[in-house]
Amino acid sequence: RAMTKDNNLLGKFELTGIPPAPRGVPQIEVTFDIDANGILNVSAVDKSTGKENKITITNDKGRLSKEDIERMVQEAEKHKAEDEKQRDKVSSKNSLESYAFNMKATVEDEKLQGKINDEDKQKILDKCNEIINWLDKNQTAEKEEFEHQQKELEKVCNPIITKLYQSAGGMPGGMPGGFPGGGAPPSGGASSGPTIEEVD
Known part of the structure; x- marks a missing residue:
């Protein structure tokens, strides 16, 4: 589902020690890895500092019954259009x-x-x-x-x-300040700038 509140909480952790920076500047890389035994490893790394934290979710933590899974799948299908609209917004x-x-x-x-x-x-x-x-x-x-x-x-x-x-003759090295477009003149499209996904 598009929103955190509509999903099943498996676990949580915090990534701390990230230095203050303007909104949109910090880049956090989140990785999800599921092994053959159904164990989920989630890690988050701050690209600028290299600070990392991770959590391992075993298949018995937050486990859902078959009936719960089927219900959630049906709910996801039922609210698919609504979720897509929310995601776009x-x-x-x-x-x-x-x-x-x-x-x-x-x-x-x-x-x-x-x-x-x-x-x-x-x-x-x-x-x-x-x-x-x-x-x-x-x-x-x-x-x-x-x-x-x-x-x-x-x-x-x-x-x-x-x-x-x-x-500036093309501004060698790109525009400063994280200008959308990486050094190229603006295109006027709505896709300018980094993509930031809000999860809640």
Whole structure:
């Protein structure tokens, strides 16, 4: 199922000691591995620090009966369309949030000092802050609303970033601040930025 609350809890662990960083910057790699005996090993690694934690779920922990499994499979099928809609909505929200924070980080990066004029920088910061405030108040908005807000943000950011990219001669080494696109000018698509999946 798309949401954590609709699934069966097998176990939990914490990954601690991750240094503070802007939202969207930390990258956590989570690996699921099931061996031939049905034992599940889950590990999480913070790519920047190498810090890791893991948990082993044996087949007798949180085990479901055959009837429980069949019931959950039927429920998943019954709510398939609803789950897909929820997944799409969360994906759109995360895409907008990630894009807004990435754009803020880009124009505030020290590497851009003197390369972007104050007026353009402030335009992007003002719009990003407006979007972030909107997100805080509209966490349960519909997919179309998140997509509309992202298009409005891109209308402000894309021309400025494209101009900046062109005037810098392609910005060797890519754009700073984790700019979506890895050094290429913005495409204007809703897929810009890293994919962050919210599980609850």
